[in-house]
Amino acid sequence: MKKYTKNIFAIGTIIISLTACDKQLDIEPKVSIDETKALATSQDVKITLTGAYDGISDSNVMGGGYSYINELLGDDAEVRFGGTFSTLDEIWRKSITTSNTVNSDTWRDSYVAINRVNNVLASLDKVDNNDKKSVEGESRFIRGLVYFELVQHFAKTWGDGDNNTNLGVPLILTPTRVVTTDDNKPRATVAQVYTQILDDLIKAEALLPATQAGSNTGFATRNAVTAILSRVYLMQGNYAAARDAANKVITSNAHSLASTFEGVFSDEAGQSENIFKIIVTDQDGINDMNTFFASSSNQGRGDIRVQAKHLALYEPDDVRGKFFEVVSRNTFSLKFADRYGDVPVVRLAEMYLTRAEANFRLGTTIGANPVSDINLLRTRAGAKVSNVLTLDNILKERKLELAFEGLQLFDLKRTKRSVGTKLFNDRALILPIPQREIDTNKELKQNDGY
Template sequence: MNSSIKQWLFVGVFGLFVTACDNRLNVEPTQSIEQSQALNTEQDVQITLTGAYDGLSDVNLYGGGIQYIGDLTGDNRDVVFAGTYATIDEIWRKTVTTSNTVTRDFWLDGYNAINRTNSVLSALTKVSEANRGSIEGQALFIRGALYFELVKAFSKSWNDGTPTANPGVPLVLTPTTSVTDADYRARNTVAEVYTQVLNDLTKAESLLPATQSGGNGFATKGAAAAILARVYLQQQNFAAARDAANRVITSGTYSLVSDFADVFKDATNASEIIFKIIVTDQDGANDLNTFYASSLNQGRGDVRVQTKFRQLYATGDVRGTFFNTAGQNTFTSKFNDQYGDVPVVRLAEMYLVRAETNLRLNTAVGATPLADVNLIRNRAKATALTTVDLAAILLERRLELAFEGQQLADIKRTAGTVGTVAYNANNLVLPIPQREIDTNKNLVQNPGYN
């Protein structure tokens, strides 16, 4: 992390305390916070945790950026990006420059939110025993999820070369309270980052409750298990991915909504959404609406769905009609609500993870692969399959999870291609932002960007 990152981290965390506590308005300007001054009470820790959630919901993270970066990088003209943002156009064209501000802010805001979780984890002794487990679990969930997203985007995939040698991203596990030479971290290996992610999420699952009073906008046991299922699947640890997905499904906490369209309506989707980013007209932003929705639905109309993708849906599949037209262009209807919450992970994905991993392992934990796939297809009014193979399951993922951020991850873990571009091509890995390289000489740039 460079000095510019740290300044933002300090200002961001400092601002949380200044705005949240009336008795702290008279303070000296500073770039850093002494831990002993910043986190004296359980309320301070809770405020900082709230700040970590706020960071996680940033438009460059789960407020939309992580999702559209994954989908546009993995797109082979299933959509056309027709917007005026050159930075996002670079992502769609796979010509990202080291000065791209969208990818820069993904890195910056990710580490900002991670720093807040580190502050929470460093001050758990200030938290009552009754609340400590939940607060620790929530902080670990946020940190683990963000490191997973960072290592996927800025590093080679797990199945590309040697994870124990490939450079991942720097692991920072303690609060940054001052800038010294020790803060200029080198990149940990991909394997080291994945180990930390698994440690964080596994402990989070053990600590978190099944439900939170604030709803599924807050980390729960099921949310941690669902992200674990994604991590294990990316590592091709199929048994662990299967079992994590099965824990979510069999917990009894979640259920599929009966109407596919209702999945994307806040008033009706609570039972299916495992974790989401909460958006209201007072707080939060939905950048999936900004870029994917038409102007008729308060969006910019930048991401236009092409006929070649829509034709993948069979006649009768309601997902194949879940689009809307403005002028001559077609848009997904998943993000029509400007103030709609942003789904991060939902139950349908867990059924598809369980189906794929059971098939790969020739097992039937929880249900057969055919039963799980047909459960999803039946909800979509698609014709039930009589047999299922890996290709059918991967297609079902593409049809069900389109525009939700899983496109590139699926291509990479299955060693596929983006058109004619191989999964392990240099331009399918984001460059380390140039401002980080310039400041921190311990960072090594990704191949193809030197």
């Protein structure tokens, strides 16, 4: 499948607009376009796939929503929410209502993206043979990624009780075009959702080529799939599979660490380290991490303010502890200072951290020994090298390196650590099924405590 530039979404919008204007007077009086016309050609299906990428770039999905929800819900006084949005304040205080619009919009927009993918997968017979594998692989990657976020946010974490009976999220795997009561699906179990996630990602990994043009863009590549697989395996406690997937990405040599920590968060200097990201341009896309984490001097709202408790975690020489700015006596992360900066989803540093943790837990040295992997990142950060490691050291290194990038809560949950006074499996750390969905779909059951 042909890869486009950073203006792909804007281009896709223009193409759709031009098509719509071609015969302005020849308009059929229909509310929706018949599917045989909407997805009649290979190009139609590819444009729909572009729409699926645009769907996950939504500010409520991978364009920031899942990440800031994760960081606010997993916070223990290391940040403070000082904004005026009561919806985000509820999340930060762990007192979310079932009518919270951020919560409900994240659910809705996630399923919108999934439905676009389902339309593509249902129309693969229309795709040119040369492109079919790539189109299917990219589609399955998107669906697997979104379901992974959904089940982590809206259900009990993997291993918290019986995965085969704990309720996950509805699995919708076919297109929804005209909504009827037949579309009211119950929640699949956590185990069933993870099975689908792995099925999509493993198939995507096999379908996408080992090397791919545009590998540093916001499009799925084999390494992007493998990196997310590593994250899924780590959440499941499958350390051997997590280690091997991370090692596969590292040893592919398709990516390299940015020379400086600051460079990671520049679209140009950080290109080599980002394995998958959400593209943002001045024409399309919103970086909601900038919106809420960045100061007003960097065109953000300055709502999420870093506290002394977090800053005290860094060693004096660690440049990561200096990657902040103080504006009006409030401290803000500089990771998202660029309003039009791309939103990182997974980067190479995480793969080194995963390989180190998994090797340490298993007593193995696949790819490298854990000390070497950790020191690689510490050296870049200007911190003193460490000759002796503990699991706590590795987990702290992961926390500092990936701070505010949307992994805080899930790392606490998978390692069964508390969030302040709340245990890892406290019901307040699980998002409620939106009341709007419960009212519409009588098959849905609400999470405990709501």
